[in-house]
Amino acid sequence: MMDSYIYVMVALLPLTASMVIFQANPYHALVARGILGAIAAMVYAILGAPDVALTEALVGTMLAVMLYAIAVRSSLVMRLGVLKAAQSLPEDGNAPQPSQADSSQLDILTSQFRQILDKHHMRLELIPYADAQTLRQALIEREVHTICLDRSHTALDLHSTANHHSDSASNPPYQTLTRIQRLYEILNEEIQSPLTSLNYVEVPEATPSLTNDQPVSEEVPL
Amino acid sequence: MLNVALIAMILALLIPIYEASRNQDIWQKMLALSSIASKTSILVLVISVLRDDWMIGVAAVIILSVGNAGLMLLAQTLKRMNDVVKE
Numbered sequence: 001m002m003d004s005y006i007y008v009m010v011a012l013l014p015l016t017a018s019m020v021i022f023q024a025n026p027y028h029a030l031v032a033r034g035i036l037g038a039i040a041a042m043v044y045a046i047l048g049a050p051d052v053a054l055t056e057a058l059v060g061t062m063l064a065v066m067l068y069a070i071a072v073r074s075s076l077v078m079r080l081g082v083l084k085a086a087q088s089l090p091e092d093g094n095a096p097q098p099s100q101a102d103s104s105q106l107d108i109l110t111s112q113f114r115q116i117l118d119k120h121h122m123r124l125e126l127i128p129y130a131d132a133q134t135l136r137q138a139l140i141e142r143e144v145h146t147i148c149l150d151r152s153h154t155a156l157d158l159h160s161t162a163n164h165h166s167d168s169a170s171n172p173p174y175q176t177l178t179r180i181q182r183l184y185e186i187l188n189e190e191i192q193s194p195l196t197s198l199n200y201v202e203v204p205e206a207t208p209s210l211t212n213d214q215p216v217s218e219e220v221p222l
Numbered sequence: 223m224l225n226v227a228l229i230a231m232i233l234a235l236l237i238p239i240y241e242a243s244r245n246q247d248i249w250q251k252m253l254a255l256s257s258i259a260s261k262t263s264i265l266v267l268v269i270s271v272l273r274d275d276w277m278i279g280v281a282a283v284i285i286l287s288v289g290n291a292g293l294m295l296l297a298q299t300l301k302r303m304n305d306v307v308k309e
Contacts, residue, residue, distance in 0.1 A: 005228045011263075012235070019243050027300065031251040034296065035242055035258050041285055042262035046269050050281035053266075057285040063293035069299045123303070 006046060012039050025121050026072045030065055037061030077123045078183060080113065081135050081144035084108065084128040109148065109174060110196045116190045139179055140203055146178040148196070172197050179203045224272050231268065235261050252297055259289040 016036040023029035037060050044053035114124045127144055129135040140146045151173050174196040178184050184200040191198060235258065242254035263286035270279035 003225065005225060005232060008232050012232075012239070016239060019239075023252050025302075026250060027248055028246070030296070031248065031255050032242065034255045034292070035239065038255070038289065040261045040286075041267050045266045045278050045285075048278075050277050054281050055282060058288060062288060062295070065292065066295050066299070069296055073299060073303050099248040186266070 009039075009046060010043055011045055014217050026076065027069075027121070030069055030072070033068075034061055034065050037065070047087050076121060077125050078113070078117055078146060079125045079127055079144040080110070081138050081147040082110075083132065083135060083148075083150065084130050104147070105173060105195055109193060112191065112193050112195075113187070118186060119190075120186060139177060139201065142179070142203065145180050145183060146176060148194075149175045149177065151175060175199065177201045224268070228265070228268060228272075230259065231265050235265070248300060252293070252300070256290070256293050259293065260286065263289065 013036075016032070016039045020029055020032045020036055023032050037056060041057040041061065044050075044056055083086050108125060110124060117124050127138075129138060132149060132211055134153070135147050135149065172193075176196045176198050177200075178187065178198070179199040179201050181200065184198065188198055238254040238257040238261070242251050242258070245251060245254070263282050266282035266285070267279060270276065270282055
């Protein structure tokens with residue numbers, strides 16, 4: 001002899017579960033998972049299982065959602081290495097600043113990257129480096145996924161499978177190198193900017209961080 | 223009598239669920255989540271009074287207090303993510 005309200009409450013469970021399933025954005029799906037957890041805990045409690053309800057609320061809703069939030073936050077990100085001089089940092093007041101046009105061009109470029117990555121629910125994280133050499137080194141040592149170089153620093157050949165984005169745009173002021181195949185596909189498909197060219201760089205499997213005594217630039221003349 | 227109140231509470235529970243499924247802003251969703259978490263706990267408390275079952279009541283109180291802590295943690299994580307994006 002179940003009461004009539006129990007049927008209504010149990011019907012909420014597939015409703016919120018479908019909300020989780022049809023959510024494309026991972027962060028929104030996490031919040032929907034929290035809603036599902038609250039409803040599920042209620043249903044378990046009124047069906048006479050307070051221990052299961054407590055476990056669902058503590059572990060299923062709180063701990064799992066928190067862990068997933070941290071995992072999604074640290075994985076759905078593109079780390080873009082840029083030159084420190086090109087980025088407009090306020091604390092570099094005495095450092096030799098580049099012309100205002102350079103930094104504003106880089107700002108436009110990063111905002112364009114941000115727009116592209118937003119469609120795939122990704123974040124853009126800018127990581128400044130002191131000079132072009134450490135920037136390339138960071139790409140080889142897998143500290144960053146993508147680097148954005150000034151054209152003046154990249155007047156050298158690319159050893160690996162480099163596909164030029166557009167040959168018609170003769171001299172874009174920036175060159176973007178990525179070592180992730182999927183990122184190259186996403187960016188190559190959608191970037192319309194005349195500010196940069198896009199290349200894919202294959203980084204060798206052996207991490208050179210363990211063999212610091214050997215000069216990496218000989219192995220990979222990037 | 224209390225059954226009618228329960229049905230009214232379930233209908234009130236449908237409002238934030240609809241809001242969470244429609245609104246695309248993450249903070250509106252968090253708002254709906256907090257609303258739903260509180261409402262479900264209060265519902266379970268009412269049912270525990272209705273059935274005179276203290277076990278369910280204790281579980282509801284713990285869920286009510288812990289749900290807010292989880293919400294605060296999740297909001298903190300999301301806020302820091304948004305800060306990085308805006309930079």
